[in-house]
Amino acid sequence: MRLGIVESGHRWPQALMLRAIGLFSRRRAPDVIRVMYYRPGLFGGEFRKHVQACLRRPSEWTPGERELMAAFVSAKNRCRF
Numbered sequence: 018m019r020l021g022i023v024e025s026g027h028r029w030p031q032a033l034m035l036r037a038i039g040l041f042s043r044r045r046a047p048d049v050i051r052v053m054y055y056r057p058g059l060f061g062g063e064f065r066k067h068v069q070a071c072l073r074r075p076s077e078w079t080p081g082e083r084e085l086m087a088a089f090v091s092a093k094n095r096c097r098f
Contacts, residue, residue, distance in 0.1 A: 023051050031055070 027035060031054035038046040053061035072080050 023048070023055050027051075027055055031057075 035046045035051065035054060038050065049064075053064060055061075072083050076083065078086070
C-alpha cells in the first residue's frame with residue numbers, strides 16, 4: 018500500500034531531488050527514498066545512520082560485498098531497493 022502523501026507531499030527541494038532521480042534512472046524513485054525524503058527528521062536521518070553503520074562497520078565483508086548482498090536479496094524479494 019502506498020500513502021498518497023508520500024507520493025506527492027514532499028517539500029520542493031525533496032520533490033526536485035525525486036524528479037532528478039526519476040529522470041536519471043528513468044524509473045520512479047523507490048518507496049524507501051520517498052519516505053526518507055518525506056520525513057527526514059522522523060525517519061530519514063535515523064534510518065540513513067543505521068544503514069551506514071551496518072555497511073561501514075568492521076566486518077569480514079567489504080562494504081561493496083555487503084551492498085551486493087543487499088541488492089541480491091532485494092532482487093530475490095522483487096524489491097527495487
